[in-house]
Amino acid sequence: MAAPAEQLKQAMPYTTRYPELGTGPLDVRPLIDPELFELERERIFKQAWLYVARAEELAEPGDYKLRRLDVANTSVIIVRDRNGEVHAFHNICTHRGNKLIPEQEAQSLGHTATHTLTCRFHAWTFNTDGTLRGVARQESFAGLDKSCLGLNRIHCAEWEGFIFINLAEQPRQSLVEYLDGVADHYAGYPYNEATLRFRYSTVLNCNWKVSLYAFSEGYHVPTIHQGTFPSLATLEHTEFRCFGPHSTSGLYVPPVPGLEPTPVTANLGGRLRASNRHRPHLELLPENINPDNRQDFQFEFSVFFPNSVIHLCAGNGYPGMAIFHHQFWPIAVDKTLWEGTNYFRPPETVSERIAIAHTNALHRNAWLEDTSTMEQTYQALSSGVLDEMVLMDEELMIRNTHKHWHDYMGI
Amino acid sequence: MALLPEQFSQLESLAETWALPTELQRSERRWAAGPDDYRRFYEAMLPALDQVLDYLDRYEPGNIPEPALPLYRLALAFAEAAPHNELYDCSNTVPNSFDARRFVAAHGEITDR
Numbered sequence: 001m002a003a004p005a006e007q008l009k010q011a012m013p014y015t016t017r018y019p020e021l022g023t024g025p026l027d028v029r030p031l032i033d034p035e036l037f038e039l040e041r042e043r044i045f046k047q048a049w050l051y052v053a054r055a056e057e058l059a060e061p062g063d064y065k066l067r068r069l070d071v072a073n074t075s076v077i078i079v080r081d082r083n084g085e086v087h088a089f090h091n092i093c094t095h096r097g098n099k100l101i102p103e104q105e106a107q108s109l110g111h112t113a114t115h116t117l118t119c120r121f122h123a124w125t126f127n128t129d130g131t132l133r134g135v136a137r138q139e140s141f142a143g144l145d146k147s148c149l150g151l152n153r154i155h156c157a158e159w160e161g162f163i164f165i166n167l168a169e170q171p172r173q174s175l176v177e178y179l180d181g182v183a184d185h186y187a188g189y190p191y192n193e194a195t196l197r198f199r200y201s202t203v204l205n206c207n208w209k210v211s212l213y214a215f216s217e218g219y220h221v222p223t224i225h226q227g228t229f230p231s232l233a234t235l236e237h238t239e240f241r242c243f244g245p246h247s248t249s250g251l252y253v254p255p256v257p258g259l260e261p262t263p264v265t266a267n268l269g270g271r272l273r274a275s276n277r278h279r280p281h282l283e284l285l286p287e288n289i290n291p292d293n294r295q296d297f298q299f300e301f302s303v304f305f306p307n308s309v310i311h312l313c314a315g316n317g318y319p320g321m322a323i324f325h326h327q328f329w330p331i332a333v334d335k336t337l338w339e340g341t342n343y344f345r346p347p348e349t350v351s352e353r354i355a356i357a358h359t360n361a362l363h364r365n366a367w368l369e370d371t372s373t374m375e376q377t378y379q380a381l382s383s384g385v386l387d388e389m390v391l392m393d394e395e396l397m398i399r400n401t402h403k404h405w406h407d408y409m410g411i
Numbered sequence: 412m413a414l415l416p417e418q419f420s421q422l423e424s425l426a427e428t429w430a431l432p433t434e435l436q437r438s439e440r441r442w443a444a445g446p447d448d449y450r451r452f453y454e455a456m457l458p459a460l461d462q463v464l465d466y467l468d469r470y471e472p473g474n475i476p477e478p479a480l481p482l483y484r485l486a487l488a489f490a491e492a493a494p495h496n497e498l499y500d501c502s503n504t505v506p507n508s509f510d511a512r513r514f515v516a517a518h519g520e521i522t523d524r
Contacts, residue, residue: 105517106517197518198516198518199516201515201517202509202513202514224507227498227499227507227508228498228505262493262498263457263497265493265497268490271464346472347472348472349468350467350468350471350472350475350483351465351467351468352472353472354487354490357487357490357491358493361490362494364514365494365508367509367514368505368509368511368514369505369507369508369509372508372509
């Protein structure tokens with residue numbers, strides 16, 4: 001039975017601002033249906049812009065990143081050419097289809113000093129702008145036109161140092177159009193300064209959206225994180241905004257009465273808070289983030305459709321943390337590569353480096369708490385017992401993702 | 412030969428098992444540690460923490476000389492292990508968590524020794 005409008009508005013002040021999202025339960029089938037997963041490959045992951053690299057990972061000409069994309073049965077080379085331009089190519093030699101760069105991990109970094117990439121099979125050599133440079137025993141190919149045999153190009157664009165690709169032959173929108181209002185919302189922070197990265201990954205036996213949705217709300221924090229972050233028990237999750245398929249929100253944590261930081265965290269976290277480089281830098285936040293300049297700002301928290309969740313902390317909240325993000329890479333309907341990355345400004349002193357290790361370890365431990373539910377949730381959902389899931393107001397970002405998932409899928 | 416500078420001789424026996432060079436090795440040490448291991452580590456390191464960090468701050472990150480590396484690694488191990496004392500009741504796992512052995516530190520080894 002539908003609640004009266006006034007009651008709805010009171011219970012769900014954020015959700016009711018977006019009438020197109022509705023207030024009812026969401027269908028569970030998209031999280032468990034193998035046939036829908038096959039459609040997702042084409043309708044979502046070959047249509048949407050996908051975040052694949054930070055510009056600092058490709059700092060110098062000749063730097064490249066290899067990124068496996070199981071969902072599209074491909075792997076992608078993102079490379080900075082000798083003129084500094086970034087390109088993306090399918091990792092496939094145009095001769096007989098060998099992987100141009102042998103692939104061992106889901107993602108890896110490399111460098112070519114000669115600005116060329118050579119296939120290990122027959123030594124075909126490509127320039128980092130994708131053109132075919134050299135073919136061994138070219139005279140034995142009849143009428144080979146090298147200009148038609150460059151690497152297969154993928155659309156690639158950069159925003160605030162975040163490098164995205166789009167697997168469509170012709171993307172429906174430019175990257176900036178695609179990012180909608182979230183592009184401006186996040187613009188201007190010096191992301192490029194946070195070059196110390198800690199990335200964790202695991203393959204979760206669950207649908208990618210089970211994992212994405214779990215990381216898209218703060219409602220779970222007081223229960224799931226009472227072990228590692230009892231200090232987050234008072235969190236306020238607020239300032240929700242939807243920008244097309246993307247959504248954002250602010251997370252604040254007033255002090256928990258009577259809870260003092262533990263001795264090691266007080267010491268090491270305190271060192272980062274006292275350092276000009278690592279301290280909270282509220283003044284660096286883009287203007288619509290933490291608009292009231294609250295000192296208890298923890299992070300801005302956004303879903304970048306389809307598979308990235310990006311948090312901007314600017315040294316607030318977790319000591320020294322500049323940004324962190326999650327990515328959810330589908331492998332099968334019931335298998336997802338999760339990657340979580342913490343970013344810090346590089347330490348100036350050894351003690352800062354050790355303090356960063358402490359913040360990083362606590363946050364990694366919190367992720368172990370987060371990931372503990374996901375396989376269990378998926379197993380339970382795949383029983384088919386629940387057809388629908390009900391959401392509270394602050395689970396709004398899930399609701400927005402789910403709605404746009406339906407729009408992309410056309411179902 | 413001692414692993415640590417003389418003024419930290421009280422930490423020497425801890426360095427023998429905790430001062431490991433990689434995050435994975437230090438994690439494996441944490442997973443194998445019992446409550447008494449955690450207690451001994453914490454009770455010895457916490458009072459010395461400021462002196463250890465002051466000592467290490469004579470060097471620059473990424474440029475720590477070989478003889479000081481065991482102390483650096485011991486401090487890193489402590490930074491990573493202390494939550495087990497302060498939050499997890501000296502358990503070697505995070506309570507109610509995913510299997511930490513399935514979590515890969517995919518950044519590899521941060522090379523700023």
